[in-house]
Amino acid sequence: MLRKIRLSLAVLFFIAVTALFLDFTGTVHAWLGWTAQIQFLPALLALNVVVVVALVAITLLIGRVYCSVICPLGIFQDIVSWISGKRKKKKYRFSYSPEKKWLRYGVLALFVIAFIAGIGSIVALLAPYSSFGRIVSNLFTPLYQMGNNVLAYFAERAESYTFYETEVWIKSVPTFIIAAVTMIVLIVLAWQNGRTYCNTICPVGTILGVLSRYSLFRIVIDKEKCNSCGLCSRKCKASCINGNEHSIDYSRCVACMDCIDTCKHNAISFTRKRKNADSKLSKTSDTKATDSGRRNFLSIGVAVAATSIMKAQEKKVDGGLAVIEDKQVPQRATAIIPAGAKSAKNFAQHCTACQLCVSACPNGVLRPSTELMSLMQPEMSYERGYCRPECTRCSDVCPTGAIKPITIEEKSSIRIGHAVWIKKNCVPLTDGVECGNCARHCPAGAITMIPSKVGDDNSVKIPAINEALCIGCGACENLCPSRPFSAIYVEGHMVHSEK
Amino acid sequence: MNNQKKHTEDISRRNFLKTLGVAGVATAGLTAITGCGKEENKGISATEIPTDKMTYRTTPTTGDKVSLLGYGMMRLPNKSQSGDDGNAEIDQEMVNELVDYAIAHGVNYFDTSPAYCRGGSEKATGIALSRYPRNKYYVATKLSNFSPNTWSREASIAMYENSFKELQVDYIDYMLLHAIGMGRGMEEYEARYVKNGILDFLVEERKAGRIRNLGFSFHGDIKVFDYLLSRHDEYKWDFVQIQLNYIDWKHSDAEYLYQELEKRGIPAVIMEPLLGGRLSNIPNAIAVQLKQREPEKSVASWAFRFAGSFPGVLTVLSGMTYMEHLQDNILTYSPLQPLSGEEFELLLDTANRIKEFKTIPCNDCKYCMPCPYGLDIPAILLHYNKCLNEGNMPGNTQDENYRKARQAFLVGYDRKVPKLRQANHCIGCGQCAPHCPQQINIPNELHRIDRYVEALKQNKISI
Numbered sequence: 001m002l003r004k005i006r007l008s009l010a011v012l013f014f015i016a017v018t019a020l021f022l023d024f025t026g027t028v029h030a031w032l033g034w035t036a037q038i039q040f041l042p043a044l045l046a047l048n049v050v051v052v053v054a055l056v057a058i059t060l061l062i063g064r065v066y067c068s069v070i071c072p073l074g075i076f077q078d079i080v081s082w083i084s085g086k087r088k089k090k091k092y093r094f095s096y097s098p099e100k101k102w103l104r105y106g107v108l109a110l111f112v113i114a115f116i117a118g119i120g121s122i123v124a125l126l127a128p129y130s131s132f133g134r135i136v137s138n139l140f141t142p143l144y145q146m147g148n149n150v151l152a153y154f155a156e157r158a159e160s161y162t163f164y165e166t167e168v169w170i171k172s173v174p175t176f177i178i179a180a181v182t183m184i185v186l187i188v189l190a191w192q193n194g195r196t197y198c199n200t201i202c203p204v205g206t207i208l209g210v211l212s213r214y215s216l217f218r219i220v221i222d223k224e225k226c227n228s229c230g231l232c233s234r235k236c237k238a239s240c241i242n243g244n245e246h247s248i249d250y251s252r253c254v255a256c257m258d259c260i261d262t263c264k265h266n267a268i269s270f271t272r273k274r275k276n277a278d279s280k281l282s283k284t285s286d287t288k289a290t291d292s293g294r295r296n297f298l299s300i301g302v303a304v305a306a307t308s309i310m311k312a313q314e315k316k317v318d319g320g321l322a323v324i325e326d327k328q329v330p331q332r333a334t335a336i337i338p339a340g341a342k343s344a345k346n347f348a349q350h351c352t353a354c355q356l357c358v359s360a361c362p363n364g365v366l367r368p369s370t371e372l373m374s375l376m377q378p379e380m381s382y383e384r385g386y387c388r389p390e391c392t393r394c395s396d397v398c399p400t401g402a403i404k405p406i407t408i409e410e411k412s413s414i415r416i417g418h419a420v421w422i423k424k425n426c427v428p429l430t431d432g433v434e435c436g437n438c439a440r441h442c443p444a445g446a447i448t449m450i451p452s453k454v455g456d457d458n459s460v461k462i463p464a465i466n467e468a469l470c471i472g473c474g475a476c477e478n479l480c481p482s483r484p485f486s487a488i489y490v491e492g493h494m495v496h497s498e499k
Numbered sequence: 500m501n502n503q504k505k506h507t508e509d510i511s512r513r514n515f516l517k518t519l520g521v522a523g524v525a526t527a528g529l530t531a532i533t534g535c536g537k538e539e540n541k542g543i544s545a546t547e548i549p550t551d552k553m554t555y556r557t558t559p560t561t562g563d564k565v566s567l568l569g570y571g572m573m574r575l576p577n578k579s580q581s582g583d584d585g586n587a588e589i590d591q592e593m594v595n596e597l598v599d600y601a602i603a604h605g606v607n608y609f610d611t612s613p614a615y616c617r618g619g620s621e622k623a624t625g626i627a628l629s630r631y632p633r634n635k636y637y638v639a640t641k642l643s644n645f646s647p648n649t650w651s652r653e654a655s656i657a658m659y660e661n662s663f664k665e666l667q668v669d670y671i672d673y674m675l676l677h678a679i680g681m682g683r684g685m686e687e688y689e690a691r692y693v694k695n696g697i698l699d700f701l702v703e704e705r706k707a708g709r710i711r712n713l714g715f716s717f718h719g720d721i722k723v724f725d726y727l728l729s730r731h732d733e734y735k736w737d738f739v740q741i742q743l744n745y746i747d748w749k750h751s752d753a754e755y756l757y758q759e760l761e762k763r764g765i766p767a768v769i770m771e772p773l774l775g776g777r778l779s780n781i782p783n784a785i786a787v788q789l790k791q792r793e794p795e796k797s798v799a800s801w802a803f804r805f806a807g808s809f810p811g812v813l814t815v816l817s818g819m820t821y822m823e824h825l826q827d828n829i830l831t832y833s834p835l836q837p838l839s840g841e842e843f844e845l846l847l848d849t850a851n852r853i854k855e856f857k858t859i860p861c862n863d864c865k866y867c868m869p870c871p872y873g874l875d876i877p878a879i880l881l882h883y884n885k886c887l888n889e890g891n892m893p894g895n896t897q898d899e900n901y902r903k904a905r906q907a908f909l910v911g912y913d914r915k916v917p918k919l920r921q922a923n924h925c926i927g928c929g930q931c932a933p934h935c936p937q938q939i940n941i942p943n944e945l946h947r948i949d950r951y952v953e954a955l956k957q958n959k960i961s962i
């Protein structure tokens with residue numbers, strides 16, 4: 001019964017969180033956004049006291065159910081492990097293993113140090129919810145989108161506007177590789193040994209493990225009834241039941257309740273802690289170091305070879321389309337981060353690089369950073385689109401408070417950067433034609449077209465940027481006709497300010 | 500089932516036969532019920548299009564017997580059917596098939612230009628026509644020296660000579676000065692044809708028999724038209740090509756142009772009888788009215804009957820991309836049933852009602868293309884018109900169907916025009932505008948559409 005409740009809740013949570021990452025229309029978030037906000041680390045970073053206290057209380061009451069029910073990465077491993085168990089003779093493939101304390105606390109220490117030092121990339125690499133987000137948004141969302149695009153293809157032919165095509169692209173090669181490696185490692189570990197990751201690496205698992213040692217309700221083995229058959233040990237995906245000694249390592253038990261039904265003698269139950277019933281754990285430490293298989297990646301500079309240069313050629317015949325060269329990312333001294341992030345420092349401290357905002361961005365603006373220090377944390381760039389005035393999706397979805405919720409009105413007055421003019425690329429000067437596309441599309445009215453020659457009102461007009469009015473949305477950069485590099489681009493601000 | 504099918508089909512000419520087929524089935528069912536089963540169902544099928552009933556008109560100067568339907572070679576079918584690739588190759592096999600069908604059904608006038616279809620039209624026309632004896636067809640081409648670097652005498656003559664090579668002929672039946680009156684009007688006309696002596700050269704070529712009929716096509720500045728007609732005694736124009744249809748008759752200068760030609764006995768060749776298909780895809784409420792008068796005739800047939808009913812018209816050009824267009828037009832002119840006075844008035848009234856819809860008069864001729872900054876200008880304008888005709892242009896956020904119409908407009912926009920080729924990329928350089936035969940202020944219209952799209956996206960619509 002307990003197991004069935006656990007399973008049902010876990011499936012619901014898993015579907016909800018996954019749907020959050022897959023959905024690109026922004027509709028799911030309104031209903032299920034809270035499932036991301038109750039994740040432990042995001043709640044901790046958002047200083048969401050209610051959630052953190054509740055999670056601590058639940059753990060002290062009934063153990064690490066968080067890991068079995070709420071954590072999508074835990075459930076993901078359960079699914080892999082369950083499939084693995086469907087194989088012949090693999091139903092009881094686990095065995096008790098002692099706790100690898102030095103690894104667990106070592107990783108936790110590293111995590112805390114990285115966290116305090118503000119090395120976001122290491123935090124993001126270790127945090128379970130971030131790993132899950134990365135895997136889904138990098139590996140599953142593209143598939144989901146392609147499926148949508150197939151529907152959109154047929155919808156188009158049926159003159160229906162229900163489905164529309166979305167752009168599928170790899171937003172950052174390093175992050176994609178990390179996501180793929182993370183998933184492969186997790187699948188291998190879960191396929192063989194169930195919850196190895198949760199009980200040796202996951203820092204959240206370690207913290208909750210410390211708490212769950214003292215949980216009020218817990219799995220208890222009745223020594224009177226137990227005949228030491230060891231079946232429960234072989235069924236325990238957390239490898240925490242020592243059947244011979246009738247003891248359970250509660251720091252690793254994720255309260256999955258699998259063992260209760262497994263025991264043929266009804267010796268196992270989920271009940272209140274009995275005094276002195278706790279067995280001392282064997283303190284043998286395994287000296288064999290297990291390499292987690294995770295690696296740090298150097299950021300890969302993606303060099304894109306410049307293709308043909310588009311020139312405004314003279315028209316001789318009718319029809320045809322001019323070739324449009326792709327835009328390239330300009331060198332920005334300061335990365336641009338979304339309105340609501342307040343400052344680069346605040347952002348780096350709170351962001352767990354879960355990729356939820358990256359998945360949610362409908363304009364192709366957000367993508368994971370490739371800088372070593374902020375690796376995988378989102379940053380903005382405007383080659384594919386710009387930060388549209390009516391959109392606040394990233395601030396709506398962020399569960400950690402790295403991007404604080406803002407309204408559309410607030411957004412229009414937050415300066416996240418400022419535009420910089422590059423004279424040598426400006427089309428009125430290079431092609432001698434009228435342009436002003438930046439000024440025409442500036443939502444802040446920060447750009448005025450002025451004569452290029454002082455005193456000559458008939459000379460071609462060039463943009464003049466009023467930095468005080470510019471909010472850094474990138475409309476000018478994105479819509480600038482100059483390619484591959486725009487004649488106007490946005491520099492980020494370290495600290496966002498109100499206009 | 501039938502209803503659903505009808506619903507999903509747009510009322511384009513492509514679907515004309517299909518729709519009629521459905522109507523035919525419905526009619527057949529109806530007759531069975533009412534017991535008038537003896538009357539045969541007169542649905543249209545390819546085999547019933549007559550091969551020997553085409554209406555012909557004769558030129559006064561050369562006595563050519565020209566089919567009232569002329570084949571415009573400007574909208575030839577491409578190999579890529581998807582339409583999102585504006586640089587697709589001409590589908591020569593399909594061109595041959597269309598030309599074969601046209602000739603078999605009495606069409607004998609083929610109109611091309613060195614500029615059409617990104618410069619590929621003349622060659623494709625030549626390949627298709629050269630499979631027939633030279634006396635089976637009349638070919639018309641133009642001296643399309645638009646670009647200033649072809650204004651020199653040498654470059655213009657080279658273009659002229661090249662037409663012979665591409666068309667694989669040693670004489671040209673109908674030669675035109677192309678699009679007189681466009682761009683900078685009189686000044687441009689003189690630069691293209693007078694200062695370099697090309698007009699005199701062409702008159703000489705006519706004397707030598709290499710050109711059988713000499714004329715010009717006109718768009719734009721009426722002064723140039725008047726001037727060229729005032730020199731008729733000198734140049735003896737064999738024909739003049741003008742834009743004429745039931746909208747332009749009163750709403751543009753078509754009535755004046757035609758009457759000026761008729762006065763002088765110059766045969767008129769008609770272009771844009773259908774306004775690039777716009778007159779076959781009119782607002783549904785108006786289309787239904789025409790259908791009530793002639794339920795078995797296509798909406799397009801009205802436009803062709805209008806143009807063909809004028810006795811001074813030599814031939815009516817139609818750029819037929821699809822076999823269905825060709826078949827429908829052949830049917831309309833085999834033979835022509837001239838409009839009655841009442842029908843003529845009905846069409847003029849229809850024109851007034853269409854004009855109220857404020858569509859942009861783009862005929863998809865692609866003269867404006869390629870846009871040097873990569874925009875797909877006709878696709879943007881046509882999408883806008885389509886939404887206007889279909890009622891997917893929400894006026895404000897309080898509209899009943901606002902959400903649905905907004906979705907249809909925006910999603911349809913992304914489907915019809917790739918993001919990088921949409922109106923927000925128009926920088927207003929203005930290179931397109933002088934090329935537009937309909938005098939659309941293209942940058943203005945694009946910026947207007949862009950503002951509308953922005954307002955839609957931001958939910959701040961109020962017209």
